[in-house]
Amino acid sequence: MSDKILLEIKDLRKYFPIKGVKGPGVQAVQDVSFAIKKGETLGLVGESGCGKTTLGRTILRLYEPTGGSIIYDGTPIYENPLGPDGKPLGKAKAVNMLPYRRKMQIIFQDPSASLDPRMTVGEIIGEAIDIHKLASSKKDRADMIKELLRKVGLNTEHANRYPHEFSGGQQQRVGIARALAVKPEFIVCDEPISALDVSIQSQVVNMLEDMQQELGLTYLFIAHDLSVVRHISNRIGVMYLGSLVELGESYELNRHPIHPYTKTLLSAVPIPDPEISRKRSRIVLEGDIPSPMNPPSGCRFHTRCPYATEKCSQEAPVFKEHEPGHWAACHLLDQ
Amino acid sequence: MAENKENQKLLEVRDLHVSFFTPAGEVKAVGGISYDLNYGEVMGVVGESGSGKSVEAYSIIGLLQSPGKVIGGSITFEGEDVLNFTKEQMTAFRGNRVAMIFQNPMTCLNPVFTIGNQLVEALRAHDKSISKRDAEKRAMEMMELVGINNVEKRMKQYPHEFSGGMRQRVMIAMGLICHPQLLIADEPTTALDVTIQAQILELMKDIQKKTKMGIIFITHNLGVVADICDKVSVMYAGKMVEQGPVDDIFYRPAHPYTKGLLRSMPRVDAESYERLIPIEGTPVDMLNPPEGCPFAPRCEHCMKICLKKMPPYIEVGTNHRSACWLRVQEQLEHKEEKADE
Numbered sequence: 302m303s304d305k306i307l308l309e310i311k312d313l314r315k316y317f318p319i320k321g322v323k324g325p326g327v328q329a330v331q332d333v334s335f336a337i338k339k340g341e342t343l344g345l346v347g348e349s350g351c352g353k354t355t356l357g358r359t360i361l362r363l364y365e366p367t368g369g370s371i372i373y374d375g376t377p378i379y380e381n382p383l384g385p386d387g388k389p390l391g392k393a394k395a396v397n398m399l400p401y402r403r404k405m406q407i408i409f410q411d412p413s414a415s416l417d418p419r420m421t422v423g424e425i426i427g428e429a430i431d432i433h434k435l436a437s438s439k440k441d442r443a444d445m446i447k448e449l450l451r452k453v454g455l456n457t458e459h460a461n462r463y464p465h466e467f468s469g470g471q472q473q474r475v476g477i478a479r480a481l482a483v484k485p486e487f488i489v490c491d492e493p494i495s496a497l498d499v500s501i502q503s504q505v506v507n508m509l510e511d512m513q514q515e516l517g518l519t520y521l522f523i524a525h526d527l528s529v530v531r532h533i534s535n536r537i538g539v540m541y542l543g544s545l546v547e548l549g550e551s552y553e554l555n556r557h558p559i560h561p562y563t564k565t566l567l568s569a570v571p572i573p574d575p576e577i578s579r580k581r582s583r584i585v586l587e588g589d590i591p592s593p594m595n596p597p598s599g600c601r602f603h604t605r606c607p608y609a610t611e612k613c614s615q616e617a618p619v620f621k622e623h624e625p626g627h628w629a630a631c632h633l634l635d636q
Numbered sequence: 637m638a639e640n641k642e643n644q645k646l647l648e649v650r651d652l653h654v655s656f657f658t659p660a661g662e663v664k665a666v667g668g669i670s671y672d673l674n675y676g677e678v679m680g681v682v683g684e685s686g687s688g689k690s691v692e693a694y695s696i697i698g699l700l701q702s703p704g705k706v707i708g709g710s711i712t713f714e715g716e717d718v719l720n721f722t723k724e725q726m727t728a729f730r731g732n733r734v735a736m737i738f739q740n741p742m743t744c745l746n747p748v749f750t751i752g753n754q755l756v757e758a759l760r761a762h763d764k765s766i767s768k769r770d771a772e773k774r775a776m777e778m779m780e781l782v783g784i785n786n787v788e789k790r791m792k793q794y795p796h797e798f799s800g801g802m803r804q805r806v807m808i809a810m811g812l813i814c815h816p817q818l819l820i821a822d823e824p825t826t827a828l829d830v831t832i833q834a835q836i837l838e839l840m841k842d843i844q845k846k847t848k849m850g851i852i853f854i855t856h857n858l859g860v861v862a863d864i865c866d867k868v869s870v871m872y873a874g875k876m877v878e879q880g881p882v883d884d885i886f887y888r889p890a891h892p893y894t895k896g897l898l899r900s901m902p903r904v905d906a907e908s909y910e911r912l913i914p915i916e917g918t919p920v921d922m923l924n925p926p927e928g929c930p931f932a933p934r935c936e937h938c939m940k941i942c943l944k945k946m947p948p949y950i951e952v953g954t955n956h957r958s959a960c961w962l963r964v965q966e967q968l969e970h971k972e973e974k975a976d977e
Contacts, residue, residue, distance in 0.1 A: 348829035468918050498684040499856055503900035503914035510911070525829065532902035532912065555904065569834035570904045571859025575882045577905065578863045585838055586831045589799040 302340040302535065307519050308360070308487060309336040312383045313369035315352075315359045319594070327593050329355040331543040331601075332369065332383065334620070339486075342513065342520040344534030344551065346527055346566070350590055352543040353523045354410075357489040360521065361405050362398055373401060373487075403433050406485040410492035412472035416464040422450070422475050423460030429482040449478040453508065470501035474508070481512065487519045495524065506533055527570050531555050536626075539563045542601040543593055545620060549627035560629045562602050600632065608633055646817060646850045647673040647696070652709035654691050654700065663922045665691040665704065667874040670949075675817065676848040680861035680882070682897075683871030684919055689854050692871075693820045696852075697734050698726045714817070732762050735811035739823040741803035745795040751806055752791030755779070758810045778809040783839055801832035805839065812843065818850045825860060837864055858897065862886060867955070870894050873920040873930035875946070880956030890958035893931045929961070937962055 313333050318326035329352045337343045345353045358364045360371055362379060368389035370380040378401055381393035409415035416425055426446050436442035447457040453474040464472055473493060480488055490509065494502040506529065512518055524530045530537055530551075537554050539547045539562065547560040558564045565584045572578060586605050591597055597604045603613035612632050620630040654666035666688040673679050681689045694700045696711055696718065711718040713733070721729060738744050746754060755775035760766060766774075776787045782805040784790055795803060804824060811819055821840070825833040841864055844851060853865055861868055862882065869879040870891065878891040889895045896915040917934035920926065926933055932942040939961055941947075947961045 348831060470918060498919060499858075499897060500684060500900060500915040500919070503902075503912040504916070506902075507912055507914055527830070528902045528904040528906075531904060532906070532909070552908065565831060567904065569830040571833075571837075571857060571863050572903060572905055573858035573862050573886065573898065573901060574903075574905075575862045575886050578859075583834055583838065585834050589801060589832070590829075 302338055305339045306336045307339040307341075307374055308521075309372045310334060310360060311370045311372075313356070313359060313371065314367045314383070314389075315355055315364055316367045322594075328543055328596055329593055330359060331596075332387075333540075333543075333545045334369075335538060335545065335548060337487075337519055337521065339519055340513070340517055341536070342522050342534045344530035344537040345521060345523045345540060346525060346530050346537060347540035348525065348566075348590060350542075350593065351540040352593070353525075353540050354491055356540070357407070357491050357521055357523050361407055361489060362395070363407070365395075366393070368393075373405065403483045404485055405487045405489070406480040406483065407489040407491060408473075408476050408480050408493045411496050412469060412476045413464065415476055416472060416479075418464055421461055421463055422455075422467075422478075425464075425475065426450075426460075426479050426482050429479055433483050435483065445482070449482055452481065452512075453478045454504075468501075469497050470504060473497060473505055477505075477508070477512070481516070484516075485518070487521070489521045489523065491523045492525070493522075494529065495526065502529070509533065527555075527566065539566065542590060542596055544601055544630065546602065546631070547627075547629040548620075549624075549629075553627060557627075559623060559627065559634055560631050561606050561608055561633070563629075600630070641675040642848075644675055645672055646675045646677070646714065648710075648712040649692075649696070650710045650712075652692065652695065652711065653707045654688070654695050655705060655707050657703040657705065658923075661923055664925065665874055665922065666695070668709070669869075669871070669874075669876040670709075671869060671876065671879060673818070673850050673852065675850060676844075677867065678844060678851040678853060678865045680865035680868040681852060681854045681871060682856060682858060682861055682868060684856065686873075686919060686922060687871040688874040689871050690822055693736070693822060693852060693854055697730055697736055697820060699730075699736070728762070731758065731816070732814045733816050734818045734820065735814070735816040736820040736822065737804070737807045737811045737824050739826050741800065741807045741827075742795065744807055745803060747795055750792050750794055751779075751798070755791075755806070755810055755813060759813050762814050774813065775809075778813050779806070781812070781843065782806070782809045783835075784809070800828055801835060804828060804832075804836055808836075808839070808843070812847070812849075815847065816849060818852070820852045820854070822854045823856070824853075826855065826857070833860070840864065858886075858901065870897075873922065873925060875930055875959065876949075877931065877960070878956075878958040880953060880958075884953055884956045888953065888956075890952040890956065890963055891931075891960050892935045892937055892962070896934075929959070 311334050315330040316325045316328050347353045359366050366379050368381050368383050371378050379395045381389045384390045423446050426449055430436050430442055430445055436445055446460055450457055450459055455474055494505050522533055534551045537551045538545050541562050547563045558567055565586050568584045588605050591604055599615045600613045600618050603609040618630040618632045622628050623634050650670045651668050652666055653668055656663040656665055683689045695706050756771045759771045759774055779787045784805055825836050865882050867881050868885040869876050872893050878894050899913045900915055915934055920930050928944045929942045929946055932938045941961050947959045947964055949957045949959045950963055952958050952963050
């Protein structure tokens with residue numbers, strides 16, 4: 302990992318307007334800022350509906366952002382800074398994404414749904430090579446596909462087969478090969494192992510780690526399984542209802558979580574050890590996640606937070622550095 | 637009622653075989669499993685998708701659908717032979733004495749009826765004599781028991797007005813409304829978020845303590861097993877490869893598959909980075925299962941005999957059994973040593 306920042310987002314926001322309903326609509330990502338260094342893995346955790354997948358896709362501009370900015374390798378690929386009133390200032394400045402698609406890739410959660418069932422594995426991987434004109438000849442293209450299949454642990458004959466002929470773990474390997482085909486620098490891994498069996502998950506995790514070592518990749522690793530994210534990430538960001546509530550070095554964040562939500566999330570993860578399970582006391586949250594269409598005022602977590610005060614419901618806490626490299630947004634920490 | 641029955645057998649499954657007769661051939665989804673469940677005991681069943689853990693549970697409650705068929709073995713519930721029940725007996729048995737909750741609560745609730753309506757229906761289907769008003773009262777009590785507030789209003793709402801966690805609570809209420817002795821929970825928390833999963837697990841532990849019912853908890857999450865179960869069965873490709881008390885499974889696993897599973901998972905309480913040790917290879921193709929031990933092709937200790945013959949179940953500790961040739965070999969060596977002395 303180098304000190305060079307590869308990707309930076311500032312106040313990134315994504316709202317999905319709803320037809321026939323006044324107001325901003327679903328506030329899926331609310332002003333999230335962070336930077337990822339080259340070669341780093343940043344993990345993103347949170348419950349379903351917290352906006353982690355939307356954030357990943359907005360960074361790649363698969364969803365067009367509503368406001369904020371995305372800077373990739375020094376170049377803004379989207380810019381529409383927020384004014385003091387919290388609204389985007391004006392028209393967005395955005396670049397043509399095609400050259401950036403080569404550098405920024407994504408691995409999807411459900412491998413069977415993200416691979417075209419009517420294309421062979423070779424065609425799926427080859428399509429990416431064709432779009433970016435990476436192969437100089439037919440033979441070159443075939444060699445590249447073979448090399449990619451070998452890299453992800455599949456046989457070269459597999460190029461002529463269709464996705465349904467593979468198991469879930471193998472399909473995910475195809476998905477990874479497809480992402481790697483364009484020699485990207487940055488990959489959004491959107492729950493790449495959640496759909497796989499336990500015994501296969503670790504195979505894929507190890508492979509992602511090997512690829513990172515070998516190719517110097519940078520990952521944004523999105524998952525809801527904290528133990529996996531902690532294992533693979535250098536740093537972890539915790540999201541709740543569209544906002545980033547805590548960000549820190551992964552082991553530090555696990556040992557000393559400072560935001561109340563991170564604490565509950567950690568205590569809710571079941572540990573495969575009966576002795577520890579019996580002794581451990583759990584912080585069980587009351588209630589459900591509020592709707593992002595109509596998020597609570599002030600701190601978005603205050604409706605479920607066991608420590609919430611008057612101030613939490615009125616004023617949104619500022620996301621700031623409390624210890625070196627350890628960021629959080631909570632009023633309790635400001636006292 | 638159940639207190640005096642503790643340590644007595646509630647359910648006995650012996651050498652159960654279930655096959656699916658598909659156009660592509662026979663799939664032996666469950667290939668000869670046996671176990672006992674006592675009153676008030678919580679048994680976890682772990683295994684990968686397709687290992688037969690759900691199929692086995694479906695056959696207990698008679699929900700196995702064509703082309704699936706029980707082709708051998710026996711299931712005995714409180715001394716009665718479940719597999720030879722008539723249709724009427726089965727209907728009376730199901731819901732009254734055994735209930736089941738499923739992974740996805742949304743697909744199990746009817747979207748066009750209110751929650752109250754469905755709870756009352758479940759109760760009155762089994763107890764024809766109960767009046768509507770009494771049934772409603774019982775339904776509200778059940779909803780309170782599973783931690784739903786504002787019951788009078790909630791009874792009149794439809795499933796889409798409930799969140800995922802709340803729907804699962806409704807399913808649990810519906811399952812428990814006739815006070816069954818056995819609850820089969822098929823991945824009840826898999827579709828839920830971790831904080832909601834924690835709520836549901838706490839609720840199930842709490843209710844289990846109050847009602848002393850037996851639970852078969854099917855899951856692939858070993859963390860959940862460690863949390864809620866008294867004993868564990870580990871399934872692989874339709875075979876039960878290991879079963880025993882929860883502590884034995886986690887601290888003294890006997891089967892290489894169990895060991896591999898425990899080793900391959902990253903733990904949230906790990907102190908520092910350690911590379912994961914995966915189980916290599918791919919899951920078994922159930923249409924063409926390997927001869928011998930189904931885990932042999934992926935096992936690091938695979939011997940010649942493993943590829944030819946399925947190992948027998950042997951005792952490796954108190955109530956702790958495993959099917960692995962390694963353990964058989966160990967015990968033989970142990971006996972020889974004793975004989976030499």
